[in-house]
Amino acid sequence: MALDAEEKPSQPITKFESMLKTDDVYFFDSEDFEDIIHHYLNNGKIALAKKAIKIGLQQHPAAAELKLLQIEVFVFENKLEEAEKMLDDLQQLDQHNEEIYIQRANIFSKKDDHLGAINLLEKALDLTDDGFDIYSLLGMEYLFMDDFEMAKKSFMKCVEFDDEDYSSLYNVIYCFEFLEEYDGAILYLNKYLEDNPYSEVAWHQLGKQYFSKKMYKEALSAFDFAIISDDTFIGAYFEKGKVLEKLGLYNEAIENYETTIKIEDPTSHAYLRIGKCHEKLGNTELAKYYFYHTVHEDPLLDKGWLAITDFYYRLKNYEKAAYYINKATNIDGENPIYWKKSGKISAALHKYDEADFAFKQAIDFGNYELDTWLQWAYVVEKNKDFESAITILTQAKEFHPEDAEILFKLSGNYSLMGDLEMAKKYIAQALILNPKGLDNFQINFPNFCTTEWMQNILEQYKNASK
Template identity: 25%
Template sequence: MAGNSYREDKEEMRELLRQFENLRSGRQHSFLEEDSFERIIDYFDEKDELLKAMEAADFGIEQFPFSSVLMIKKADLLLAGRKYWDALEILEKAELYDSNDINLFILKTDAYLALDQQSKAVELLEAALLQFEGEERIELLFELADVYDDYEEFDKVFDCLKLILEEDPTNEEALYKICFWTDFTGRNEESIKLHLQIIEDYPYSELAWFNLGAAYQGLKLYEKAIDAYLYAVTIDEKFDYAYRNMGDAYLRLRKFKEAIEVLEKVLELSRPEDVIYEAIGHCYHKIGNFAQARFNYRKASHLNPDDSKLYYKMALTYINEEQWESAVKQLDSAMRIHRNLPEYNLAMGECKMQLRLFKEAIQFFGNVVRTRPKSVAGWEALIRCLFKAGFYEEAIEQCHAAIKITEGKSLFIFYHSACLFARKKSKEALLQLEKAMNKSPRQVKKLIDLYPAILQNQQVVDLIGRYKKGKKS
């Protein structure tokens, strides 16, 4: 039956086109109805034959000079041809015959926007909202939201979507869009109130539950967000975005095992994504399962081989296991993509230092200090490396530079003291140690980590002990 209907429509269209060709060529033809011209215009429009469509519109208007429908179709074609003023002129004429056709307002809006007259578009649509109701009013609200978006009046976009949902709480397009605009405008409290009302009336709206969760998440109310997402996935167990957001919420709460479980569900429901594998890798990293962390980081890197941070994260798992050479290989891959990132140079320097390749390590730590001169971590690593390599004079120079650039950080005064002790300059070293203890006695642990043998010096032990007693009293 459907096949027969299709063939009949095709035959009917062929006959209409034949009659139109007769009309164009001035040959004898039967009379074409107004709706026949509409079908012919639509046919040529769909085929992207705009000149023929325009010709059909002109013939139609010639035969039906009071047809607002044909005028509106012609205006649409004029807009496609970027003849905006001509389109507005014919729309004004069409409005005289039928001011209740919503397409008048939508096409006028398009013309005003194309002419960069957003204020006129807004004025037109706001007036039209008073004239229409039901589905047509909702269509105009969507149109107005788009105008406000172009005009960068983002709070008003949210207002339009809110109005739509107050009239039609299950409107899927509005539910999808308001989630983005809630996050963009930060109007989470309003979104929560709106969606709680929708849920009260429509408790099985998974989109409303999802949007509620997203709004709670925007306010960092992660437990409430997870509860809302759980309702969403109970209603629609294949709602991958709800699982994705739930995974993020669990991550924020440092509930890494739960995060892994829901993020793996995302992989089941949607195509593999590097960000999901990376997030799962991060969770395994945090719970100390470095092999699984690497496995997932590697999966992510196969999907996005140009993301240097994935190789860096794999390197960190090897560093945690003290597999320095394996870490170096991953850092080489990362640094082929981004050579000068301080984090990568810092990690590479640490690996080289642990492998006792001190000169190479110093070079990498030097890169960190040059790139980020106020980085305490960079200076600390450089001085530690120089000290371990036995380059005490160079370490002392770098301590002076670090103290100056970090405005007297006590850590570098402790390190200065350690270098002086290593150079057997005990008197000067004790003065620096006392100066550092005055500033920050807790940092003495860093000194002992750097130079454990210093505790064999009784003067040092006495000085540290004196500060501990002073603290107790």
């Protein structure tokens, strides 16, 4: 069994390290060598582990467990051929050692043959009465294959073996969430809590599941129980604060965020949430104070710069908003939300070329929302580049084929280019989808509306609406 990486060096380890510093050679039994090697592996001291393996095999050349540890190091170092050769030799001597199958499975996994690894791990399960580690490995192999249902079942087995195996518990909930089985996760956690009523981790996870389903009162109770179980559990206070925000209880939310700061060093995320709460309460100066604290605490937190940007944008201080959105895009230049915000700010400053570039970036990085397309087309229209506006709107139509506003704007831009046939085509389609959109169309494209053809359309529209 592997030793805890946090354990203090035992007497054999101290003795072994003393031996390395001298020319003396001490004798250890094979189990001592196993403990020494596990200690070094768990602490990432591979070179010392290899020395211990070498000396151990010199003193105990037939020790299968030491050979298996040698194989483990070979696999870690991607020396797969050497590992397989040693496994072949070992298997001739012992056909029923589950560790041989586990190490073969690790080799298969390294070669991306996850199904092969699973088959080997299943064989290992047949050879042992203690399948805890094997089920954990099975769970990981299933995750590699994106088989979240089987991964979930494997990690559940680990939790059955050890109800304090929180790593496996987290993995179970991760699988539930990926499968969007939130009710299943809630049922599982409630059942787990029947046997482990003081598990702060389970209460915390249960609260998060309720939060995802917008069951805020239930989430609040769960986080309260997590805090009762461990009154220093920062995650529970933080998540409770988020629930209180959703319930509009901003002062209470602030108290919980401040508690996280008292328990440990301040975090940028806590400052950010406190700032947003003060903003909701109308405490403008306090909001600004905490937003600046956010970026001071973590200058690379792009959400902090975005919060300051939004703060100034709402105050219509677009110059300062532009300065801070640039900070955010410099940190995360592939975030479409930041580029869209940059486009809106540049448009508000009448810097249409910059807005054009920003909206293009937003689209290129995956923001296909309707208003992103429409705002991009708007700034291009402002530059009198009607041909580009048509190209943008035609692309937008592919993503939003049933939106009348795109069709109205296509009609208007074709009319500005003098292509009345195309203008007629698109306005006819737009009117079928949304006749009421004609009012805005008249405001945005008044020249087209003075044509005889459009006058007839307007007359028909008036008569229909009487």
